[in-house]
Amino acid sequence: MKITILTTLLCSSAAFAPQSIGRVSTAVNSDELNGWVPNESEFAWGLPGSIAPIEEFDPLGFAKDIPLQNMLQWREAEVQHGRVSMLAVLGMLVVEEPIEYHPLFEAYNKDIGPAIRHLDEVDAQSPFFLVGLALLIGSLEYNRALVGFASPEGSFSFQQLREDHYPGDIGFDPLGLKPDDPEEFATIQTKELQNGRLAMLGAAGIMAQELVNGEEIFVNLGLATDSFDPSSVPIQF
Secondary structure: OHHHHHHHHHHHHHHOOOEOOOOEOOOHHHHHHOOEOOOOOOHHHHOOOOEOOOOOOOOOOOOOOOOHHHHHHHHHHHHHHHHHHHHHHHHHHHHOOOOOOOOOOOOOOOOOOOHHHHHHHHHHHOHHHHHHHHHHHHHHHHHHHHHHEOOOOOOOOOOOEOOOOOOOOOOOOOOOOOOOOHHHHHHHHHHHHHHHHHHHHHHHHHHHHHHHHOOOHHHHOOOOOOOOOHHHOOOOO
């Protein structure tokens, strides 16, 4: 647990460090890529996301001499996983002690324990909810595929992205937060990546810790009392 907290703090401090954004351009032909122009001579083809104090962090060399299409696929995956992880961390913290706000259960009169076990309770109370959840996730992924992935025609490779698709930009911006200026976009993209990377580490740490001893994360930190009765849930630890 201490290692998880230390890692989280280190990643948090990096999120506020001076940023080194990818190469951008205001040329008309790069507008569809949010001002980014692929540059093979730069780290990760010049995509945003590399910041001080550990710039160009790639100890295993995944971004070295990699084809552009592969780099775009990996960045697409990184952005999407980061977004899911940010939602996951927020969700896990909110539904557990001491906040205990749950949209599906009366959490004030029944502690259903660590967030990693909540789907067990959902399945026990309303099995069809999981079917609806699967359909919702599938529809969102189908829409993302229509927006970002190339049609399987002619010379086509698995998970090939469209040439005019910027990794992670699926056109969903209901609050209009996406900046029009390429420099500003690269900056906010770097912030999203850093928070997403931190969230991926955080989500993995929370799930691992709760699997180890079956206690909620704030209980582990000594910030909340443990009122969870394992015998009250359908699947035991």
